[in-house]
């Protein structure tokens with residue numbers, strides 16, 4: 001039953017492809033979720049820093065140790081966010097960037113599809129423009 005075997009192997013191939021795509025999708029949403037969580041932690045930490053600094057200024061209290069603690073916490077969160085962003089902007093496996101024009105080519109490409117330059121495994125150029133930060137939610141007028 002060669003035909004059936006053929007059909008089975010095609011079905012398996014398709015399932016593998018779908019499984020891989022779904023896995024990438026889940027991974028991406030998980031990273032987005034993690035980024036949201038970190039951003040919210042960062043906001044909380046900034047608020048804490050503001051409150052600690054306010055107390056110090058208002059009461060002349062020696063809050064330096066507390067301020068340092070919150071600052072190092074913020075540094076840690078910022079570092080995690082940077083790492084997450086770096087992971088998200090990393091090129092997908094199996095893609096090759098053209099060092100000449102920056103075009104993304106398939107992993108098996110030897111020459112750039114756009115400019116014909118030979119492709120090496122050179123690191124991609126950093127993106128020219130950062131994505132604009134989302135605008136903060138408008139304050140409701142009192």
Ligand SMILES: [Zn+2]
Nearest residue numbers: 098101112115
């Ligand atoms: Zn090119």
